[in-house]
Amino acid sequence: MDNKEDKQIILVVDDAPLNIALLSNILSSSYKVKVATNGKKAIQIANTEPRPDLLLLDIMMPGMSGYEVCEKLKQDPATASIPVIFITAKTTEEDERHGFELGAVDYITKPISPVIVEARVKTQLSLKKNMEDLRKAYAIIETQKDRMQQELNVGRNIQLAMVPKDFPVNHNYSIFAALEPAREVGGDFYDAFVVDEEHICFCVGDVSGKGVPAALFMAMAKTLIKARASSDPSTASIVTHVNDEMSKDNEGCLFVTLFVCILNIRTGELLTTNAGHNPPLLKHMDGKITALSHRDGLVVAAMDGIAYSEQHVQLQKGDTLLLYTDGVTEADNLNEEFFGDDRLKRLLADWQDGPVKKLVENIIEATHAFEGDNRQADDITVLVLHYSGQKVDDEKSFDIEIGNELTNIDRVIEKFMEFSSANGISGKISNPICMAFDELLTNIISYAYVDGARHEIGIKVSLIQNAVVIVITDDGLPFNPFTREDPDTDLSIEERKIGGLGIHLVKNVMDEAYYKRHVDRNVITIVKNIEQAK
C-alpha cells in the first residue's frame, strides 16, 4: 500500500447534502472521506473493500434509519468491528442509550462543532487501531502458544519414554516409581536398574526448566548415571563425573537436582549422594521416620570440578525408603497451601507393609486430591524402595587373596572349612562349595593368565540369610565360564572327556552362579542356599 492509500477512510452517511459537505470539509484533510445519502448505500459501501475505518451516521434518514444501518452492520461479522459514531439532532438520554445499545461508540449532537468531530473521530480511530493491534498480538500469542504446547508435548514424550516402567525384582527388596508430568513439563526423572548380582542403582532427579531442552538434559543426566554406574561403585564418584560432563557446554545454564543411591541387596548397605535434592524419607520397621538430609554438594551441571561426597546408610530388614521431587511437597491447592513434608510423612507412616506400588500410588493420589481443581504445576515423581533383606554380620564373612598357583587352592579350602565349622555349615553345604572352589579356581589359575606373572585372586565368602555367597574376582582375560556349552554326559567311557565338566557341575550343585566383567576384572558369584540345599 502506498502512502496515499494509507489514509484512513471515513464514511459519512447523511441525507442532507449540507451536512455531508460540512463533515467532508472538516475531515478530508486528514482522512479519505466517502459519502452515502441513505442507509442502503451506506451498507453497500461498508461492505466494499477497502472498508471504511469509521462511520459517521445520521439517525433520521428517509427509508432505513441510522439505527437500522447500525444494527445491520453490527450483525454482519465483516462490518461489526467498524466503529459507528451517531451524528444527530436527537438529544434525549433515551436516544443516546438506544444508540449505544446498538453498538455505537460515540454520539455527536448537532449543531456540529468541527473541533469536537475531529477530536472524537481521532479518538475512535486510534482506539480501533489499538484494538486491531491487540487482536493481531493475540493471534500471534495463540500461534506461539500452540507451538510451545507442541514443544512441551515433545518434551513430555521424551521424558516419559526415558523412565523405566519395569523394575528389578529380588527377594531382598522391592522397588517401584512413577512420574506424573505437569501440563507444562518440568524435567523430573527416575531410574532403577541392576548393576550386578549384589547391587542395584536407583535415582530421582529434577531438571530446572521445561520443554525439549529440559527433557534432553534429563535424558543426558539419566544416561550418564547409568553408564557410569556400570563400572563405578561409588555414588560420589558417579555424581562427580556426571556433574563434570554436564557442566561442559551448558549454555542454557540448566541444572539438575539429583539423589543417587546404590544398594548392596545382600548386606543392605546403601550409598547415597544428594546433589541439591529434597531429602528422602526413611521409615524403619518400628515406624520411626528419619529424613536423609545430608547434602553432598551443589546441584549438578552448575559448576564443574566439584567433588561430591557420599553417605553410608545401613538398611535393616523392613526399612522403606521414599525418594520424591518437590512436585509432591510443593503441590498447592486453591487456598495456596502446600502439600508439605508433614502430609508426606503421614502417608508414609500410615502405610503398612504391602506392595510398594500401592504406596507410590497413594502418594500421587493424595497429592492430586490435595490440589483439587488447582492444576498440577510441577512434575510429581515418587520412588519407593522396601528392603527385606538382612544385614550380614561381619563375623559371618571372610576375605582371602591368593596368588595364581594351583597349590593355593588348598589355603582357600582350609579357610573355608574353618569358617564352615565355626558357623555350623554342614558337609552337605560345604562339600559342594569346596568342589566349586576347586573347579573355578583351577579354571582361573590354569587359563586366565597368559603373561606368566603373579596375579592375585580375591575371594569373599559371606553367610547371609541362610545362604553362602561367594564372590571370586580375578584380573585375568575376560572370560565367562558359565557360557561354555554343557558337556555330553551320555557318552561311553571311551568317548568321555573331562573338559567343561567342572563348570557344568558348579552350575548344577550351586543355587545361583553368575559372571560379570567389572571394568578390568572377572567377577564370579555363586550362591548355595542352606535351607533348600539340593
Add this chain to the structure above:
Amino acid sequence: METLFTEMNNCLIVIPRKRLDTNNSPEVAEKITEKIQDGEQKVVFDLGRTDYVSSAGLRVILVTAKLLKQKNGKMALCKANDQILEVLEISGFLSIVKHLGNLEEAVEFVCE
C-alpha cells in the same frame, strides 16, 4: 591328605581321604596307572572317607575306567556321600561306573 592304597581279595582299593581334587588327583591317577600297567585288573574306589570329588577327581575315575576297559578289567565305587553321588549323577558317571553301598559288595562285584 594322602590317598591310601590297599589290597583286598586281589583288588586294588583306593581310599581318597578328604577329597579328590585338582591338587591331589594327578598323583592318584599316576599311581593307579602304574598299578594297572603292572597287571592290576580290579579296582575299587572306597569313597567312605572322601568329602568331595571335583572334576579332576572324576578324571581319575575316568582314566581308571578307560585303562581297565582296555585290559578287560573291572572297577567299582562305593560308600560315596550324597554330594559325591550327586556329582556322579550330574556328570553321567553312574551310567558308566557301578556304585555300591559298601566295600564288600564292591569287591564282590569286581571279582565276579
